[in-house]
Amino acid sequence: MGFADLSTPVVMGILLGGLYALIALGLSLVFGVMRLINVAHGDLVVFGSYFAYAALTLFGIDPILSLILGMPLLFAIGFTIQKFLMSRSFGVSMEAALIIAFGLSLILQNLNQMFWTPLSRGLTTSYSVESFSIGEIFIQLPFLFDFAAALVVMLSLSIFLKRTYLGKAILAASQNKRGALLMGVNTGRIYALTFGIAMATAAMAGVFMGLTFPFSPTTGLSFLVISFGVIVIGGLGSMIGTFVGGIVMGLAQTLGAQFFGDAAQMLIAYTIVLVALSIRPQGIFGR
Amino acid sequence: MKEEFFTPKARWIATGVIVILAVLPLTGIPRAWLLYLFLFFVYLALSNMWNLLAGYSGLLSLCQPAFIGLAGYTLVIFTWSGLPFYLGIIVGGIVSMAFALLISIPVFRLRGIYFAIGTLVVPEVLRVIFFLWRPIGGELHGAGAGYRLKGLVGISGAETYWMALFIGIISIFLVRLILASKLGLGLAAIRDSDSTAASIGIDVFKLKLYSFVICSLMTGIAGGVFYVYQGYVEPTTAFGIRWTMILMLSTVIGGMGIKEGPILGTAVVVFLHFFLAEYTGINLFIQGVLLVTIMIVAPHGIMGLIRGMRVYRLLVQREQEAIECGSHRAGRRSDL
Numbered sequence: 351m352g353f354a355d356l357s358t359p360v361v362m363g364i365l366l367g368g369l370y371a372l373i374a375l376g377l378s379l380v381f382g383v384m385r386l387i388n389v390a391h392g393d394l395v396v397f398g399s400y401f402a403y404a405a406l407t408l409f410g411i412d413p414i415l416s417l418i419l420g421m422p423l424l425f426a427i428g429f430t431i432q433k434f435l436m437s438r439s440f441g442v443s444m445e446a447a448l449i450i451a452f453g454l455s456l457i458l459q460n461l462n463q464m465f466w467t468p469l470s471r472g473l474t475t476s477y478s479v480e481s482f483s484i485g486e487i488f489i490q491l492p493f494l495f496d497f498a499a500a501l502v503v504m505l506s507l508s509i510f511l512k513r514t515y516l517g518k519a520i521l522a523a524s525q526n527k528r529g530a531l532l533m534g535v536n537t538g539r540i541y542a543l544t545f546g547i548a549m550a551t552a553a554m555a556g557v558f559m560g561l562t563f564p565f566s567p568t569t570g571l572s573f574l575v576i577s578f579g580v581i582v583i584g585g586l587g588s589m590i591g592t593f594v595g596g597i598v599m600g601l602a603q604t605l606g607a608q609f610f611g612d613a614a615q616m617l618i619a620y621t622i623v624l625v626a627l628s629i630r631p632q633g634i635f636g637r
Numbered sequence: 638m639k640e641e642f643f644t645p646k647a648r649w650i651a652t653g654v655i656v657i658l659a660v661l662p663l664t665g666i667p668r669a670w671l672l673y674l675f676l677f678f679v680y681l682a683l684s685n686m687w688n689l690l691a692g693y694s695g696l697l698s699l700c701q702p703a704f705i706g707l708a709g710y711t712l713v714i715f716t717w718s719g720l721p722f723y724l725g726i727i728v729g730g731i732v733s734m735a736f737a738l739l740i741s742i743p744v745f746r747l748r749g750i751y752f753a754i755g756t757l758v759v760p761e762v763l764r765v766i767f768f769l770w771r772p773i774g775g776e777l778h779g780a781g782a783g784y785r786l787k788g789l790v791g792i793s794g795a796e797t798y799w800m801a802l803f804i805g806i807i808s809i810f811l812v813r814l815i816l817a818s819k820l821g822l823g824l825a826a827i828r829d830s831d832s833t834a835a836s837i838g839i840d841v842f843k844l845k846l847y848s849f850v851i852c853s854l855m856t857g858i859a860g861g862v863f864y865v866y867q868g869y870v871e872p873t874t875a876f877g878i879r880w881t882m883i884l885m886l887s888t889v890i891g892g893m894g895i896k897e898g899p900i901l902g903t904a905v906v907v908f909l910h911f912f913l914a915e916y917t918g919i920n921l922f923i924q925g926v927l928l929v930t931i932m933i934v935a936p937h938g939i940m941g942l943i944r945g946m947r948v949y950r951l952l953v954q955r956e957q958e959a960i961e962c963g964s965h966r967a968g969r970r971s972d973l
Contacts, residue, residue, distance in 0.1 A: 387750050389757075435929060442936040445697055448753065449889055450932045456882065456925030464918055571878060575761050578754050614769065620762045627755045628743030 356608070357487050363604035364597050365489070368497030369562055371596025373555040374577035374584075375503065376548035378592045381581065383524040383544045386436065389451045392574030393458035394549055398424055398556020399565050400466050402473055413473045413557045420553040428549025432542040455570065462567040473560035492561040499558050500593070503551055508589050520544055572616075579623035598622070658802055662795035675798050675866060677907045678805030682859035683880070684887035684899040685808040686852040689815065692894030693824045694848040695831070697749075699881055700740065700756035703763050704733035704853045705860030706875030710767065712861050713870050716787045726800075726861035733857025737850050745846060764876040785869045792865065800862045808855055812896055820847060828894070886924060890931055892938025901939050 377391045388394075398420055405416035431454065439446035472478075480491040511517035522530040523540045531537055559565065559573070576599060584595025599619055606618030662671060683701065690696040708729030715725030744755040815821045823844045826834040835841050864870055883906060891902025909927075913920045935942050 385750070387754060435933065438933050439936070442932075445691065445893070446932050446936055448697065448750070449885065450929050452882070452885065453925040453928030453932065456921045456928070458925075460919060460922035460925065464922070572761075575758055578758065582754065614765075617762065617765045617769075620758055620765065623758050624743050624755065624762070627751065627758075628746050 356605075359604040359608045360601065361487050361489060362493060363601035365493035365497045365600070366562075366604060367593075367597030367600030368500035369493070369555070369558055369596070370576055370580050370599045371593045372496065372500040372503060372551070372558060373573055374580035374592050374596060375500075375507070375589075376552040376555070377574075377577045378581045378584075378588070379507075379548040379551070380545060382588070383520060384432075384436070384440075384541055386447050387451070388548075389448065389574060390455035390458060390570075391552065391577060392570030392572070393455045393462070394424065394427070394552045394570075395556045395559060395573055396565055396567065396570040397458055397462060398553040399473065399560035400462050400471070400556075401553070402557045402560055403466065403471055406473060406475070413475060413561060417554060417557055420557065421550040424549040424553035425546040428552075429542045429546035431549075432545035433538075436545070437538060437541065459567050459570060466567070468567055470564045470566045471560075472564040473557070475561070478561045490562075492558070496558045496562055499554060500596070503554060504589060504593055507547075507551070511589075516540075516543065575623075576619065579619055579626070582623055583626045655802075655806060659799070662798050668794055671794055671798050673907055673911060675794075675801045676910065677903055678801035679859050679863045679866075680883055680887055680906060681805045681899060681903045682801075682808035683856055684884040684891075684903055685812050686855045686859075687884040688888045688893060688896075688899050689812055689848055690852050692888065692898070693816070693821070693828055694845055695749075695828050696845060696849060697753040698756050698849070698852075699753055700744075700759040701856055701884060702760040702876045702878070702880040703736065703740075704856040705863070705880055706760065706763060706767070706870070706872070707733050707736055708857035708860035709864040709870040709875050710784075712864050713784045713786055717784070722786070722792075722865060726858055726865065729861040730854045730858035733860070734850055734854040737853030741846055741849060745842065745849075760876040760878075764872045767872040767876070784871075786864065797862065797866045800865065804855070804859050804862055808859070809900070811851070811855060815848070815851070816896065820844060824848060882924065886928055888938075889928060890938055892940030892944075895938065895940045895944070898938050898940045905939070 373392075373395055376394075377388060380386055380388045380391075401420045401423065402413040402416045405411040405419065406413055435450055435454070436447055439450050477495075478492050482489060482491065511521055519530065519535045519540050520543070522533065522535055523537045523544075527537055530540075563569075580595040580599050581592055582595070583598050584591030584593070599622070602619045602622050603615045607615040610618065658674070661674070683705075687698070687701060690698045708726070711729035711732045712722065712725040715728065716722055740756075740759055744752060744759070747755045815824075823834065823839045826837070826839055827841055827844060831841060887902035887906045888899050889902065890905050891900065892898030909924065913923060916923075931938065937944075
């Protein structure tokens, strides 16, 4: 097998990795700051896809444009979840928060199913089916969009965390909750805002995911597992790690499909997750 | 302080209840009732085992569907090879146990939340494998890689009911037996503080592994019994998250880390299961709302609430004071 045959899956894998990083970003942020595994993340991403789908089919709004409404909406949902549900569970135990997230995942799955039926949907626009080629490499346009969106979100989020007062407060709360409290940071509010920001990125991930792949109410779980894989490889709570982890997962999937057939692609990705977990649970870039 | 196996009074009551439950199919009660009770006992065994893992051993295992599905597939392979089905159920449990030992190599390196993530991936892996691998040649029934159990025509509803009753009761006794044993004492110590337990010479790794392996065996057997009733196995549901939901819901509603918890919780879940059957559209929604509400309003479940009540403490606590000694989470809370 020559280099030319592999170039397309390698490029596609890297681009797909951008989408995975974008999906995993919110999960990673919530874990990094609150030490909470939000198992409802995948379903919230799918909810974001459905919101864009509704905007597209009912009002004919372009999915990417609909983010102007979708991101504030998911921000509000995330803020509410943290402020009224999660914050109360933190006092009980670690499992309590996990179980609440699990309950939310069931609720969202069912709501998605109620409003949009269990049928598989897709965000079909004029550009979502385009593809072009550079030399012998074939690239589907949505994949390029995914990668670009991931880069933009990743960069703006790290600038936000480093440069702004709120960003610094979020970092402080993630590093040491008591210390941040003593410095006058309202950690309860910071947590709610963090969850909100994570959900806004989930809205974005939902739109780009919907442009790339078909989705149904139960898709959330498989994307949750992929996101786990991404942040486990990259290190829970690390930004650059998440990006690298996404690319590793993307490559594992496209190269797995190339060598072992389409059906085995997820198997390769899951195996990598388990191997990564057992060798280095805190991830490559983990602290 | 050791937990006593059973008080003499409770022993008589338990014997009476078991005898009544055992003769139920012979009294000609409606088949639907037998089905409710069948599911109750299967789910009870599953959630008792999960309670032992999550509530007592600090192992938030999300890979229970793996054991159930593996047992189901073992059963199918046995019936297609012309071997007796009860052997299939037992070997199914053993296969699950062997699998638990195998995955313990990677997942037992993980702690707390990482353990939960690691175990969540496992059933997904198995689902993909069983989609690809056809254990019994090309014989395909229905969509996906589903298989029908072969030659199970001779088994009546009463017999499957008795099997479920048997494993349900065994699971209750097993939990009590383990908690009353040295293993249980060690697990209680680990649950209260991992590092303190290790410092007083408890082999944390070994005890956790023991409870993980025992639970996988029982979960597998319960899964096998369920598939005798269901009659077919199919990867999406066999390794599906619905199983995790059922046992998590029963344990949490009843009270996690309380031995009576799953009994009450499973009763609620089975009731909901049939009550909500007419409203399939919002079934999951209601269960999700319930899970969230209970976790916020009563984090120790119904049993935790009852234990906190003054009436209960006056009636029962005095008798059990020496037994409980505040080692339970809920017990500790009500003592405050």
